[in-house]
Amino acid sequence: MGMPTVYTTAHVLSSVISTAKKKGTVGFVPTMGALHEGHLSLVERALEENFLVVVSIFVNPTQFNNASDLSNYPRTLDSDLELLSIFDRVIVYAPTVEDIYPKHDFFEPIDLGALDTRLEGAFRPGHFQGVVHVVRNLFHIVQPHSAYFGEKDFQQLAVIRRMVKLLNFSIEIISCPTYRSANGLALSSRNMRLTDQGKSEALIISETLNYMKNLGHDDTPSKLMEQGVAHFSKGKLTLEYLEIVDAESLTKLTDVWSDHAVCCIAAYCEDVRLIDNLAM
Numbered sequence: 001m002g003m004p005t006v007y008t009t010a011h012v013l014s015s016v017i018s019t020a021k022k023k024g025t026v027g028f029v030p031t032m033g034a035l036h037e038g039h040l041s042l043v044e045r046a047l048e049e050n051f052l053v054v055v056s057i058f059v060n061p062t063q064f065n066n067a068s069d070l071s072n073y074p075r076t077l078d079s080d081l082e083l084l085s086i087f088d089r090v091i092v093y094a095p096t097v098e099d100i101y102p103k104h105d106f107f108e109p110i111d112l113g114a115l116d117t118r119l120e121g122a123f124r125p126g127h128f129q130g131v132v133h134v135v136r137n138l139f140h141i142v143q144p145h146s147a148y149f150g151e152k153d154f155q156q157l158a159v160i161r162r163m164v165k166l167l168n169f170s171i172e173i174i175s176c177p178t179y180r181s182a183n184g185l186a187l188s189s190r191n192m193r194l195t196d197q198g199k200s201e202a203l204i205i206s207e208t209l210n211y212m213k214n215l216g217h218d219d220t221p222s223k224l225m226e227q228g229v230a231h232f233s234k235g236k237l238t239l240e241y242l243e244i245v246d247a248e249s250l251t252k253l254t255d256v257w258s259d260h261a262v263c264c265i266a267a268y269c270e271d272v273r274l275i276d277n278l279a280m
């Protein structure tokens with residue numbers, strides 16, 4: 001244990017990873033830093049399943065469609081390293097923009113179909129192509145056996161799986177359950193920007209999801225969404241969307257339930273954009 005070694009250049013990192021691969025598998029946890037227990041749970045899972053775990057810490061400019069969101073995104077490298085120091089067998093890749101996006105880098109947007117236009121895609125144009133671009137470049141640099149993503153970013157997971165298929169990566173994508181505080185708030189690096197009052201007001205998100213789940217499938221998805229919106233509006237947050245969608249296609253469910261339905265919510269709390277989802 002102790003502070004993890006931090007690599008800032010792809011070529012040095014690659015040679016360390018090649019050596020490690022002679023001893024066992026390499027797991028990868030991509031992050032934008034401002035680590036919390038949710039990230040640590042991904043690292044723990046990756047450590048259980050691999051010889052070495054690479055954690056990348058990089059606030060990716062290409063996935064922000066809003067300049068102030070990018071500049072306000074928390075950057076806490078020292079405390080991130082401190083949090084990771086409880087682990088053995090973890091190394092950190094904290095690159096510069098030039099290292100991830102070298103001059104010769106070429107990126108052709110991939111066909112994300114409805115994944116790019118529904119839910120988050122509708123409100124954050126270009127966001128998922130930015131995610132695909134950075135994760136593709138990170139996968140080329142790290143070349144892990146498996147990569148770990150949280151289910152809180154449910155749509156991102158679907159996008160990454162599609163990218164892996166389209167670009168023929170032989171990397172196993174492992175989804176890990178959303179990590180919640182004891183009162184239900186989904187952990188997010190963005191929560192750091194909330195006051196205590198904001199954190200308590202934000203509970204309306206998970207409360208609404210649980211309320212809807214408990215109502216079950218007696219009514220149509222449309223009716224349940226109406227009930228969900230009515231419940232949500234008892235709180236103080238500004239709703240961006242609340243939708244029940246099919247977990248695979250992300251198409252909105254209205255009259256009929258599909259086998260795997262998920263309710264996704266995006267809302268603003270104290271000007272901070274929060275998302276969450278729950279299987280219905």
Ligand code: PAF
Binds near residue numbers: 030031134
């Ligand atoms: O989920 C995140 O933190 C980011 O979208 C990711 C996957 C690290 C890409 O920048």
